[in-house]
Amino acid sequence: MNINYNPDVLSCLANLSNDEVFTPPKLVNQMLDMLPQELFERKDTTFLDPVTKSGVFLREIAKRLNKGLEPQIPNQQERINHIFKNQLYGIAITELTSLLARRSTYCSKKANGKYSVCSEFETEQGNIKFDFTQHTWKNGKCIYCGASEEVYSRKDDLETYAYQFIHTDKPEKIFNMKFDVIIGNPPYQLSDGGHGRSASPIYQLFVEQAKKMNPRFLSMIMPARWYAGGKGLDSFRAEMLNDDRIRKLVDFENSSDVFPGVDIAGGVCYFLWDRDNKGLCEITNQYDDRKVTSQRALNEFDILIRHSQAVPIIRKVRDIEKPKHFLNKVVTSRKPFGMPTNYKPQKKGIPCHFTQRIGLQFAKAEDVTDRYKIIDKWKFLVPRAPIAGQTDFSKPVRFYYDSNIKIAKPKEVCTESFLVAAAFKTEKEVLSFKSYVFTKIFRFLLLQTVVSQDIPRDKFIFIPHLPKYDQDFTDEILRKRWNITNEEWEFIDSKIK
Numbered sequence: 001m002n003i004n005y006n007p008d009v010l011s012c013l014a015n016l017s018n019d020e021v022f023t024p025p026k027l028v029n030q031m032l033d034m035l036p037q038e039l040f041e042r043k044d045t046t047f048l049d050p051v052t053k054s055g056v057f058l059r060e061i062a063k064r065l066n067k068g069l070e071p072q073i074p075n076q077q078e079r080i081n082h083i084f085k086n087q088l089y090g091i092a093i094t095e096l097t098s099l100l101a102r103r104s105t106y107c108s109k110k111a112n113g114k115y116s117v118c119s120e121f122e123t124e125q126g127n128i129k130f131d132f133t134q135h136t137w138k139n140g141k142c143i144y145c146g147a148s149e150e151v152y153s154r155k156d157d158l159e160t161y162a163y164q165f166i167h168t169d170k171p172e173k174i175f176n177m178k179f180d181v182i183i184g185n186p187p188y189q190l191s192d193g194g195h196g197r198s199a200s201p202i203y204q205l206f207v208e209q210a211k212k213m214n215p216r217f218l219s220m221i222m223p224a225r226w227y228a229g230g231k232g233l234d235s236f237r238a239e240m241l242n243d244d245r246i247r248k249l250v251d252f253e254n255s256s257d258v259f260p261g262v263d264i265a266g267g268v269c270y271f272l273w274d275r276d277n278k279g280l281c282e283i284t285n286q287y288d289d290r291k292v293t294s295q296r297a298l299n300e301f302d303i304l305i306r307h308s309q310a311v312p313i314i315r316k317v318r319d320i321e322k323p324k325h326f327l328n329k330v331v332t333s334r335k336p337f338g339m340p341t342n343y344k345p346q347k348k349g350i351p352c353h354f355t356q357r358i359g360l361q362f363a364k365a366e367d368v369t370d371r372y373k374i375i376d377k378w379k380f381l382v383p384r385a386p387i388a389g390q391t392d393f394s395k396p397v398r399f400y401y402d403s404n405i406k407i408a409k410p411k412e413v414c415t416e417s418f419l420v421a422a423a424f425k426t427e428k429e430v431l432s433f434k435s436y437v438f439t440k441i442f443r444f445l446l447l448q449t450v451v452s453q454d455i456p457r458d459k460f461i462f463i464p465h466l467p468k469y470d471q472d473f474t475d476e477i478l479r480k481r482w483n484i485t486n487e488e489w490e491f492i493d494s495k496i497k
Contacts, residue, residue: 021188021259022053041069042068045181047181048181050210052184055101065083089127089177133160137149144167145162145190148191185222188202219273223269227304241304242299246281247274249270255267282295309488326465327422327457327460331419336413341415354417356403374423379430380407382437383400384455386400396495444492449461
């Protein structure tokens with residue numbers, strides 16, 4: 001036992017929730033390492049954490065400034081006063097975190113208290129603000145963050161989760177100043193009042209608001225689901241992918257690698273946005289204790305391909321199959337025959353595949369629609385959520401196997417529990433298609449678009465719909481067809497069960 005062990009208290013805090021995660025000091029310093037280090041040697045560099053929780057960003061920045069400014073301001077108290085009064089600013093997300101942030105930053109919950117390390121503040125808040133903010137409701141939703149009025153309309157003495165930084169049209173007015181660096185770890189989502197535990201992401205609002213302030217540098221950590229999915233994130237994804245000022249992106253498939261004990265589906269990432277420096281993005285993937293770094297344009301595809309090793313594979317497949325259809329144009333959308341998941345089985349009627357538990361039962365003929373004109377064909381059915389429960393994509397993914405897919409005969413249909421991946425005139429063709437789906441290469445191409453357990457038709461965008469299904473497909477056949485190298489195959493093999 002090491003009796004001299006003295007852990008950093010900010011690395012030991014329990015998180016408020018999976019949506020409001022305290023940032024470990026180690027991660028903060030990795031983000032600060034991306035910035036030009038001469039920023040910490042200038043007396044006029046200003047920093048803002050617009051989503052302060054523990055105050056760890058401000059504290060770690062203060063450490064670097066304290067060291068960097070020593071030659072210019074030799075007196076330590078004078079140096080500390082200058083740093084805290086003129087260079088560090090924060091906006092707390094709750095009253096509780098404002099007290100915590102001041103305590104860890106100023107060593108006093110009151111910035112002007114007798115124990116504060118800075119002796120020049122006149123107010124208790126100092127430069128870490130918390131102004132009680134209310135949502136602005138319209139038609140049951142907040143016009144700024146989309147929160148549900150039913151869920152978040154509360155008395156003044158309860159926390160509203162109306163985060164000050166994004167509940168204003170003019171964030172620059174909060175401190176009436178410009179900032180060189182905006183950095184932080186925003187809240188990730190809020191309940192939107194939908195069915196069950198429905199929630200909408202809000203981290204993108206903090207990124208967009210920070211860009212409005214036009215800092216020299218912007219760095220935030222957030223869920224990686226924006227790469228290819230996420231409710232209401234299409235415009236944010238397009239804007240991010242086409243912004244060539246994003247010069248660095250660090251990706252973690254497993255969120256617990258950076259937030260111990262926190263499970264964030266699809267992993268997390270952080271980025272560096274450099275206002276005055278456009279170019280390719282340096283992408284670093286961290287998984288299985290490995291780092292893989294490459295430089296590429298973020299907007300080569302409509303979604304962000306997480307692994308750089310996958311990019312040349314996708315390029316080959318698209319180049320070779322260029323004139324052909326891809327399966328995102330073939331797979332049906334939800335409710336392929338018009339019946340929801342909770343449709344009740346009937347005693348007679350049209351044979352219908354329900355959930356795995358219910359199996360093959362019947363549906364009323366008048367409840368069945370055939371907008372795709374496929375009832376009379378052989379149909380390959382795949383579950384809409386084939387990887388329910390798996391959120392860590394650093395581990396191999398299985399997707400489809402004999403016990404979760406169905407082959408529906410002519411005249412058979414299914415509920416919303418399934419999508420029709422493809423339909424054919426003959427049983428031989430549908431069995432050939434099954435062999436194609438069960439190859440690792442097929443499922444690897446699917447994996448490149450997957451960031452959650454939900455896999456609708458648009459996730460099949462990189463998988464070709466082959467011109468003929470007249471054989472048993474194997475990975476060897478597809479490797480030859482798409483010129484996949486041994487090294488590429490080893491990577492594919494490592495990602496798919």
